Each structure stands twice: as structure tokens, then as C-alpha cells.
Amino acid sequence: MVERNVVLERRRSPLQRLAKELESGGSTDVALREIPFLAxxxxxxxxGSPSAVALEWTLTGALPAGVGDVTELSGNRHVLWSxxxxxxxxxxxESDGGTDPAQITDELSTALGGLPGQVVDLSANRTTLELRGTRAQDVLDKSCRLDLDPNVFPAGSALVxxxxxxxxxxWRVEPDTWRIMPRASFATHTARWLLDGMREFA
Known part of the structure; x- marks a missing residue:
């Protein structure tokens, strides 16, 4: 049986081959990197249902209440409203102090028991790009139709x-830090799209 740490070492993220390109494409005003393998x-x-209460008890925190809300839990975990x-x-x-996504899924599924609801491990579905810097919003404004003004889209908000x-x-994590989560199959396209938008600030 292959040890778990060996399995983790052999993983390859959707943007691993673009790591140098992401690093070289940044500047003091805006930078882009991948945060791979988040659960x-x-x-x-x-x-408000018994199912929601069961999950909230296991998560030790409330589910988001409305559009764009993000709930912060212990252990640097967050729940986004979708x-x-x-x-x-x-x-x-998992290699950064987190828990195996399969274990998290099992724990939450067990918490539901026979109650209505669904818990699915989607970790391989999307990767995460972090865009940060004073010009990060300017880069996003070029190709996102949402109003990203901090008064409308404050830190701690996330939308599809x-x-x-x-x-x-x-997801606006901090005023000048964004997490952008495309499906893995669109990761390269999204990363290069953002890099192109960053060029005027290089």
C-alpha cells in the first residue's frame, strides 16, 4: 500500500506547468498564483432544516444566510453560498495542515444520516487562482460584468x-486579494486570460 504522503507528493495541479509563467507575469501592483488542492x-x-442543523453542528458554524455570503469556520475553513x-x-x-477531503465528506455524510441532503467531494472539479495587489480589481474589471466596487462587493463575499x-x-478574500475558481479544464485559459489583463501593470 502506497503511503498517503507519497500520493500527495505525486499530485499534479492543473496549472503546475504554468508556475513560472504565473510568477514572471506579476509585478508589485498585481500578482497571480495558483493555490492547488484545496478541499x-x-x-x-x-x-433551517434538521439537515442544515446537523451539518452546522458538525461544521461548528452556521451555513451562509444569503447571496454572496461566506461563513468563516475554525481551521481556516470557509463555506460559500452557491x-x-x-x-x-x-x-x-491536506499537505498544508488540512484534512483528507474524503474524510470530511464521510464525516458530513454521517452527520446527515438518513436526513434529506447531499454531501459531495468536488475537490478535483476546480482549482484556485489568487489575484492580489492594488491593481487586482482593475484586472478583473476588464472581463467581469459584476460591479466589483468594495461598497457593493466587499471583502468576505463570493459569487458565481x-x-x-x-x-x-x-471570492474577495481581502480588499486587494481575490480567489478565482474555474473548473480544472478551463484553468489554463483563465490563467492566461488574467495574465494578459495584467500586462499593462507589469
């Missing part, structure tokens, strides 16, 4: 939107 667990429950009965749990990579023509989760 991403999809949750489907009706808010729809009226749909949420996405984001947790650190289009970046160019690609469906992404856009």
Missing part, C-alpha cells in the same frame, strides 16, 4: 459569475 465539498440542504440550498465548503490542502466566457467562483 472543496459541495453541500445541498434546505436552510444557491438557495447549495453551499461549498473550502478547506486547506463569468470571467470573460468562463464560469468561475469569484
Amino acid at each position: 472543496q465539498i459541495g453541500l445541498r440542504v434546505e436552510p 444557491g438557495p440550498d447549495e453551499f461549498l465548503l473550502i478547506a486547506p490542502d 459569475t463569468l470571467l470573460g466566457t468562463v464560469n468561475v467562483i469569484l
Whole structure:
């Protein structure tokens, strides 16, 4: 049996081959990097239901209450609002102090028991890009139709939107730090799209 740490060492992220390109494409005003292998667990429950209460008890925190909300939990975990009965749990990579996504999924599924709801490991579905710097919003403004003004889209908010023509989760972690989560198959396109938008600030 191959040890778990060996398996983790052999993983390859969707943007691993672009690591140098991402690093060289940044400047003091804006930088782009991949944060690979975050645990991403999809949750489907009706808010306020016994199912939601069961998940919240296990998560030791509340599910987001409305559009764009993000709940911060212990252990650098967050839950993003995705729809009226749909949420996405984001947790650190297992090799960075996080828990195996399969274990998280099992724990939450066990918490539901026979109650209505769904818990699905979506960790391989998307990767995460971090865009940060004083010009980060300017880069996003070029290809995102959302109003990204901090008064409308403050830090601690996340929405599903289009970046160019690609469906992404856009999460404003801090005033000048964004996480952009495209599906893995669109990761290269999204990264190069952002790099192109960063060129005028290089």
C-alpha cells in the first residue's frame, strides 16, 4: 500500500506547468498564483432544516444566510453560498495542515444520516487562482460584468459569475486579494486570460 504522503507528493495541479509563467507575469501592483488542492465539498440542504442543523453542528458554524455570503469556520475553513440550498465548503490542502477531503465528506455524510441532503467531494472539479495587489480589481474589471466596487462587493463575499466566457467562483478574500475558481479544464485559459489583463501593470 502506497503511503498517503507519497500520493500527495505525486499530485499534479492543473496549472503546475504554468508556475513560472504565473510568477514572471506579476509585478508589485498585481500578482497571480495558483493555490492547488484545496478541499472543496459541495453541500445541498434546505436552510433551517434538521439537515442544515446537523451539518452546522458538525461544521461548528452556521451555513451562509444569503447571496454572496461566506461563513468563516475554525481551521481556516470557509463555506460559500452557491444557491438557495447549495453551499461549498473550502478547506486547506491536506499537505498544508488540512484534512483528507474524503474524510470530511464521510464525516458530513454521517452527520446527515438518513436526513434529506447531499454531501459531495468536488475537490478535483476546480482549482484556485489568487489575484492580489492594488491593481487586482482593475484586472478583473476588464472581463467581469459584476460591479466589483468594495461598497457593493466587499471583502468576505463570493459569487458565481463569468470571467470573460468562463464560469468561475469569484471570492474577495481581502480588499486587494481575490480567489478565482474555474473548473480544472478551463484553468489554463483563465490563467492566461488574467495574465494578459495584467500586462499593462507589469
